[in-house]
Amino acid sequence: MQYKALYREHRPEIFSEILGQDHIVKILRNQIATDTVGHAYLFCGTRGTGKTTTARILAKALNCTDESGGEKPCGQCANCQAISNGSFMDVIEIDAASNNGVDNIRELRESVKYPPSIGRKKVYIIDEVHMLSTQAFNALLKTLEEPPENVVFIMATTDPQKLPQTVLSRCMRLDFKRVTADVIMGNMADICAGQGVEITDDALRLLAVNADGSVRDSLSLLEQCLSAGEKRLDRDTVLEFLGAVPEEFYLELTEKVLTHNISEALIMLNSALQEGKDVKQMMKDWMAHYRNLLITKYVKDPEDMLNMSQDNIVALADQSAKIELAQLNASITTLAKAINDARYSTQARILMEVVIVDLATGVEYGQPAGQARPARVMSTGSPAISMPARKSAPAQKPKATSQPDAGAKPSSAGADAGADQAQTVGNDAGSDVQPQTSAQPQTTAQPQTTADSAADLEDIWREAFEMGETVKPSLNTMRRAVLSEMNDKEFKVIVDSPVFKSLLEKDEQLICQLMEKQTGVRRRMVCKLKGQEADKDEDGKLDEMAQQATDVLGFNVEIK
Numbered sequence: 127m128q129y130k131a132l133y134r135e136h137r138p139e140i141f142s143e144i145l146g147q148d149h150i151v152k153i154l155r156n157q158i159a160t161d162t163v164g165h166a167y168l169f170c171g172t173r174g175t176g177k178t179t180t181a182r183i184l185a186k187a188l189n190c191t192d193e194s195g196g197e198k199p200c201g202q203c204a205n206c207q208a209i210s211n212g213s214f215m216d217v218i219e220i221d222a223a224s225n226n227g228v229d230n231i232r233e234l235r236e237s238v239k240y241p242p243s244i245g246r247k248k249v250y251i252i253d254e255v256h257m258l259s260t261q262a263f264n265a266l267l268k269t270l271e272e273p274p275e276n277v278v279f280i281m282a283t284t285d286p287q288k289l290p291q292t293v294l295s296r297c298m299r300l301d302f303k304r305v306t307a308d309v310i311m312g313n314m315a316d317i318c319a320g321q322g323v324e325i326t327d328d329a330l331r332l333l334a335v336n337a338d339g340s341v342r343d344s345l346s347l348l349e350q351c352l353s354a355g356e357k358r359l360d361r362d363t364v365l366e367f368l369g370a371v372p373e374e375f376y377l378e379l380t381e382k383v384l385t386h387n388i389s390e391a392l393i394m395l396n397s398a399l400q401e402g403k404d405v406k407q408m409m410k411d412w413m414a415h416y417r418n419l420l421i422t423k424y425v426k427d428p429e430d431m432l433n434m435s436q437d438n439i440v441a442l443a444d445q446s447a448k449i450e451l452a453q454l455n456a457s458i459t460t461l462a463k464a465i466n467d468a469r470y471s472t473q474a475r476i477l478m479e480v481v482i483v484d485l486a487t488g489v490e491y492g493q494p495a496g497q498a499r500p501a502r503v504m505s506t507g508s509p510a511i512s513m514p515a516r517k518s519a520p521a522q523k524p525k526a527t528s529q530p531d532a533g534a535k536p537s538s539a540g541a542d543a544g545a546d547q548a549q550t551v552g553n554d555a556g557s558d559v560q561p562q563t564s565a566q567p568q569t570t571a572q573p574q575t576t577a578d579s580a581a582d583l584e585d586i587w588r589e590a591f592e593m594g595e596t597v598k599p600s601l602n603t604m605r606r607a608v609l610s611e612m613n614d615k616e617f618k619v620i621v622d623s624p625v626f627k628s629l630l631e632k633d634e635q636l637i638c639q640l641m642e643k644q645t646g647v648r649r650r651m652v653c654k655l656k657g658q659e660a661d662k663d664e665d666g667k668l669d670e671m672a673q674q675a676t677d678v679l680g681f682n683v684e685i686k
């Protein structure tokens with residue numbers, strides 16, 4: 127017996143078997159019953175929603191010879207059977223993707239002139255019609271403008287917006303919906319029952335979610351699971367067969383990040399990688415998930431844009447309601463950056479881990495959007511790095527002002543000016559977090575100069591390591607570090623792991639050369655371990671503040 131794919135074997139043959147397109151079936155049934163079938167149809171919808179299948183059923187209905195008085199098509203008569211197995215001369219299927227030239231359409235126009243040879247109507251089914259060339263469309267248009275008797279065109283497309291208006295206006299357009307998970311699950315359950323296979327509800331749901339509204343995809347996936355001959359399928363078996371990271375995974379991973387649950391998020395990543403998932407693909411899929419959250423949040427009727435089923439959209443909407451816009455934007459930016467970095471990195475896993483940490487710590491979950499701050503991958507503003515500065519920042523002002531007060535009692539305006547300048551210097555030293563106790567409103571953006579210099583440092587470092595990796599691939603260790611500051615003599619990098627610190631220090635000469643190429647100045651590298659740089663950093667800031675105060679007050683100030 128010839129092997130038949132599951133979706134072919136279970137392809138609907140009559141109107142009542144079409145899944146999840148009741149609105150379309152109703153129209154077509156009515157047109158057949160009242161003999162008001164049009165000359166040209168445009169079937170729109172994503173893949174696997176039944177466009178071609180419905181086109182064939184309509185072709186059968188037009189040529190069915192059943193006289194029993196039942197609904198047409200009967201699916202049993204010779205014509206119905208011939209159309210089903212593709213041997214009916216008057217039903218011509220054209221794949222526009224491979225026959226998109228003007229010659230193909232001219233050929234079609236020639237053949238259109240001849241009346242049907244055995245059937246009542248000649249039916250042309252043009253699949254992927256948006257693939258036609260402009261000239262081919264023009265040629266087709268002439269036929270559509272003067273439709274011959276006894277000819278019906280059924281054009282199917284996943285991209286109706288690519289069709290010329292002139293063609294659209296000549297067709298009756300029917301939009302195929304994604305099939306709901308419930309319908310898909312019911313269909314798969316019937317097929318499993320027919321094959322004596324027991325399948326759990328959550329396994330069915332997992333398949334349906336991954337099929338994402340496409341009956342054909344659901345049956346292809348089910349077929350993979352059935353191919354091993356298992357008589358019982360549960361969720362774990364299905365996951366194993368799919369070898370895919372399901373949408374649910376990203377819903378859950380995002381949930382972990384939203385609740386700052388870094389360790390569980392990292393464990394999820396670890397198990398996925400142990401199962402052989404591709405980390406770069408996961409980054410892309412995760413970013414796609416955030417994009418879906420963004421769309422769900424702001425588009426009222428997101429189904430078309432999202433390319434996924436209603437059930438998935440509901441889950442997405444729940445999650446996106448918990449996230450502020452700024453946080454969504456920041457997360458997408460963070461992932462986009464990491465994906466870009468990962469392209470040339472052999473350490474994509476580390477980048478993904480950094481993303482998880484960054485997203486989980488970057489923006490305060492549930493905070494008003496105005497206070498949210500875009501998280502950045504490995505930037506000088508990386509939250510983990512700026513935390514010590516965040517803590518120490520409020521202390522700066524009292525320290526700077528208390529000393530002069532104890533001395534010559536300068537005017538308070540002068541002391542404030544000194545403190546404010548010291549504050550700015552503190553920010554320049556690597557923190558882009560606005561101190562919560564600052565005199566400036568909390569929602570105000572940080573001073574532009576600070577943002578520029580932080581971004582500049584980030585750019586310099588990025589260009590340095592990108593160049594470095596082409597010279598010596600192991601210099602991708604530089605990605606693990608952040609360039610935090612730079613003066614005439616030295617540049618300071620901060621790294622979060624002792625191992626990477628020693629690796630960087632091994633390559634110090636090379637890194638200094640790379641930095642010299644970037645900046646034109648030869649500098650020494652100072653490599654600090656994250657957390658340990660804070661105290662030293664604070665001392666440096668105090669020195670600078672003392673100098674600022676000295677400049678303003680005109681006498682020496684020491685801050686200890």
Ligand SMILES: [Zn+2]
Nearest residue numbers: 190200203206
């Ligand atoms: Zn029939």
